[in-house]
Amino acid sequence: MIMRKKIAILAATTVILVIQVVSVSHGDTPKAVLWEALRSANHFALVRHALAPGTGDPTDFMLGVRRTQRNLSVEGRNQAKQMGELFQSNSISEAQVFSSQWFRCMDTAELLDLGSVQPLTALNSFFREYELKDARTKSLRDWLFRQNMEKPLILVTHQVNITALTGIFPSSGEIVVMQRSERGDLFVLGTIETR
Numbered sequence: 001m002i003m004r005k006k007i008a009i010l011a012a013t014t015v016i017l018v019i020q021v022v023s024v025s026h027g028d029t030p031k032a033v034l035w036e037a038l039r040s041a042n043h044f045a046l047v048r049h050a051l052a053p054g055t056g057d058p059t060d061f062m063l064g065v066r067r068t069q070r071n072l073s074v075e076g077r078n079q080a081k082q083m084g085e086l087f088q089s090n091s092i093s094e095a096q097v098f099s100s101q102w103f104r105c106m107d108t109a110e111l112l113d114l115g116s117v118q119p120l121t122a123l124n125s126f127f128r129e130y131e132l133k134d135a136r137t138k139s140l141r142d143w144l145f146r147q148n149m150e151k152p153l154i155l156v157t158h159q160v161n162i163t164a165l166t167g168i169f170p171s172s173g174e175i176v177v178m179q180r181s182e183r184g185d186l187f188v189l190g191t192i193e194t195r
Contacts (some may be wrong), residue, residue, distance in 0.1 A: 029177075029190030033190075034177040034189060034190045035091075035092075037179065037189055038090070038092060038152055039091060041150050042149045042179060042181075042182075043149065043153075043180070044155060044177075044180070045154045045155065045176070045178070046157065046162050046166065047154060047155065047156045047173070047176075048158065048172055048173060048176075049076075049080075049100075049105045049108040049156055049157070050076040050079040050107075050108045050111070050173045050194075051073055051075050051076035051079055052070045052071055052072050052073065052172070053073055053076075054070045056070070056128060057102075061128070063101060064101075069103050069104065070104055071103055071104055076172065079172070079173045079194060079195060080107065080108040080111035084114060086192075087152075092114065093114065094114060094115050094152070095114040095115050095151065096152065096153045096154070097112065097117045097118065098120040098123060098153075098155050099117050099118070099155070100119075100120070100124045100161070101123075106119065108156050108173075114152075114154065120143070120155070122136060122140040123156070123161060124157075124158075125158040125160060125161065126161070126164075127160050130160075133164050136161065137161070137165055140165060141165070144180060144184075145180075145184040165186070166178070166186075171193065173195055174191055174193055176188060176191050177190050
């Protein structure tokens with residue numbers, strides 16, 4: 001009889017703990033926990049580029065031509081620098097940094113000042129070519145599966161890419177903290193606002 005009561009209490013406690021873990025929303029994760037995760041293996045940061053006023057790109061958009069793209073404003077450039085300082089103040093002074101080839105992303109990544117920036121086509125926007133959403137997201141998932149994540153990893157990209165991968169609609173400069181499981185599954189741990 002006593003053993004049954006103990007088992008019932010243990011089962012009830014377990015159910016309560018599971019409900020508490022599942023009910024925590026992404027915004028409720030303490031920032032210290034998120035920064036600790038980013039310093040740990042198998043975690044990475046998805047960063048939406050800093051403030052670049054407008055939506056999408058001009059109709060004459062060309063990948064390698066700055067004047068045909070939305071670019072960072074002065075506020076956006078300052079935001080990107082402050083984001084880099086935020087990483088450094090949380091003990092991340094060097095990272096593997098990859099970026100979409102769009103200038104607003106490359107500039108954000110470079111202004112973080114956390115390491116050399118490598119362009120990655122899997123991070124390129126599909127805003128104007130929405131039919132590329134599934135292929136581009138799969139390409140990014142496959143790339144993430146193959147990466148060595150022993151050292152901090154930062155990916156600078158666009159809202160549409162982050163939303164497709166995570167379901168989160170980040171603001172300019174927002175950091176989405178991700179975990180990769182041993183099987184390659186991806187989980188959102190939380191977000192860090194930078195504005």
